[in-house]
Amino acid sequence: MKYAMTRPEMTLYGLKNCDSCRRARRELPDSELIDLREHPLPEPLLQAAYAQFGEALLNRRSTTWRSLDSDERGRPVLDLLRAHPTLMKRPLIRRGEDLCLGWDAAARAALGID
Numbered sequence: 762m763k764y765a766m767t768r769p770e771m772t773l774y775g776l777k778n779c780d781s782c783r784r785a786r787r788e789l790p791d792s793e794l795i796d797l798r799e800h801p802l803p804e805p806l807l808q809a810a811y812a813q814f815g816e817a818l819l820n821r822r823s824t825t826w827r828s829l830d831s832d833e834r835g836r837p838v839l840d841l842l843r844a845h846p847t848l849m850k851r852p853l854i855r856r857g858e859d860l861c862l863g864w865d866a867a868a869r870a871a872l873g874i875d
Contacts, residue, residue, distance in 0.1 A: 802853070
């Protein structure tokens with residue numbers, strides 16, 4: 762009897778108009794994109810992502826970051842991400858229990874994509 766090996770479902774958390782998210786979606790056509798503007802990260806996922814990536818989860822190159830004043834920028838990372846979900850580096854990719862951040866060669870390799 763043969764057993765089919767299936768890849769765990771992938772969910773991308775990002776923005777519909779984000780170039781990195783669009784590139785990831787093209788290479789991961791069976792994935793689902795959750796737009797952070799409409800659905801911020803669930804708290805347990807935010808905690809898990811922060812535990813794994815730390816401050817790298819915060820996108821300091823975003824227009825949202827540039828619009829913050831110095832007091833706002835001094836807040837803890839998790840508080841900033843809760844208040845401004847678009848500050849998160851994108852995409853955050855979840856496959857089963859595994860997380861990848863960003864869409865670069867390292868993320869593609871971690872997901873087994875050439």
